[in-house]
Amino acid sequence: MSALDVFEELRFIIELLVAEQLFTFHFAKRKKDHGRINLAGSLLLILTAVSFVPIQKLAVSTDIKMLIYTLHVSWYIFLLFLSLVLVRLTYEITISDLMFLGISSYSAQHIEYVVVNEILAMGVWPGLPDHLILYALVCIVTCAAWYWLLAKIFASRLKDLEGIIYEDKPSTIFYFALMLIMLIVSAFMGQNLFRGEDYPAGVNYRGALTDVFNCILVLVVQYSVYRISALNKEKEVVRQLLYERQKQYALSKENIDIINQKCHDLKHQLQGLKDTKEEERRKYIEEVEESIMFYDSVVKTSNEVVNTILSEKSLYCEKHKIRLTCIVDAKPLDFMNTLDIYALLGNALDNAIECVSKYEDTDKRVVSLNISAKGGFLCIQTNNYMEGELKFQDGLPVSTKVRKRENHGFGMKSMRHLTDKYGGTMCADIENGIFMLQIVIPMPKEFLRLLNEAGA
Structure with missing residues (x-):
């Protein structure tokens, strides 16, 4: 040859x-x-x-x-x-x-x-x-x-x-x-x-x-x-962005209504203090403290975007009798774009909150969020109660929404898109009636070095 x-x-x-x-x-x-x-x-x-x-x-x-x-x-x-x-x-x-x-x-x-x-x-x-x-x-x-x-x-x-x-x-x-x-x-x-x-x-x-x-x-x-x-x-x-803006407007309007109602109640409570006896006055003060203490109980982190999201979701959960628990270390999020953080965490919490909203049992109306750094990776996890079996399509949970099908699955797709953008992985599973969403994203080496120096 x-x-x-x-x-x-x-x-x-x-x-x-x-x-x-x-x-x-x-x-x-x-x-x-x-x-x-x-x-x-x-x-x-x-x-x-x-x-x-x-x-x-x-x-x-x-x-x-x-x-x-x-x-x-x-x-x-x-x-x-x-x-x-x-x-x-x-x-x-x-x-x-x-x-x-x-x-x-x-x-x-x-x-x-x-x-x-x-x-x-x-x-x-x-x-x-x-x-x-x-x-x-x-x-x-x-x-x-x-x-x-x-x-x-x-x-x-x-x-x-x-x-x-x-x-x-x-x-x-x-x-x-x-x-x-x-x-x-x-x-x-x-x-x-x-x-x-x-x-x-x-x-x-x-x-x-x-x-x-x-x-x-x-x-x-x-x-x-x-x-x-x-x-x-x-x-x-x-x-999807238009849909998210509509949701954001509705949520902002609802939060303003909640704050206005609190202010209205506070106004009448303060007025009532002038003409009440000592025992009734003490009772009013306790009610006012209870109303105000909620705003101090919202998790405060080093990241303003995370603070905004948690404040919004906490207000919504407080009104709808949903318990939102958070263990958050926000520093590992700092390498991400502000809008990406908002979309990723916002969608994850929205899905969890929407899922538990349909249950009457208060023990089931609980959502947890955990953000931490482990071995050079940013780890985000949400847990919420969920009944029934979970169906998957293209590796994503199939939406159970009947109404507004034009927005079917956008939240999960948006989160997967953002996870892929940063070279991470997203997985979802249901075990013993608990739905778990896990997002793992590798942190850039330079950012990880600065993070370690800051923690040293």
Whole structure:
């Protein structure tokens, strides 16, 4: 086997692996040991690709064109399948999205191959492959430039998708798998048309141009899907923000009503003190103290955002006979954005408060919040009573709300989005009638160092 044959096989698998990383890196969350598994898998795939050279030579020696064509198509489908398995092992991604991104990756790789290998090295400059080092350099430069352009175009859209476009349904998986196979088959048909019957004496550029056009069309369609999906997610976030503002307005209005009522009661109590006996006056004073002491009992922390949230939720809970207990160390939250803290804690407490509000038993109308730092991680946990079984969808508890279904699940989705933003994890479970929501977020090393110095 010649050095050129080995180079061509290496070139295909390496360009394909890089293209898959290009599309997946900005899209999906990396699994544990991502780098080590990716490196080992890539080396194994490269060795597998090189092993095809002697097999290909053996097939060519039979001079059976149909056998050669079928072997080529089957082999590259097999290599593509193995590369997608590697992506699946190293990233958290649905099979449907894996197929979808595989289509983008193969299209990107094949465009570069056709332009350099066919149009340039077989058509315009037939002697280029004879100079292997120069040929390799041309391949590296063109591939790097082409992939850089694709990264600039696709990266932001892929990042906005937050790791999911399609759910895993048998019909969706079958559709994308079939589309991927048809893309490879059409690519080989374009190559046959390019080379024609009189190859190497002459080449048919229409085959190469058709091939490139088909792959570019696929990338345009893929980009449109990415863009539409990203816009839909942005629309959902805006919708959630509007919903949160409506809730915030209603809560603020209710808090003002509570304070006004307290002031009104206090006014009459003070008026009554003027005309009452000593025993009744003492009773009034005790009632006033009880009313005022509530405001002193609200947890005060070093973080004003946390203080605001706890004050609001405590006022609401006090009016609706719900007991809110807090063990809060707010300092570990300081690395987070103010609005993110408000949305994360606000949604967590709102969900817990709403859940216990439906129970008449005061022992069940209890919500607890715990915020602490453990081993370099910010840990947030809420507990509340919950009857019945908990159903999950996409790893999130399914909302039990019947009314206002347009806001179904937004709170949990918003919290997961914020947790993912900071590289953390969120999990929920129900045990012995207690619903537990746990959020764990790694604190930045620099912030952790400052935190430790401050506590020293």
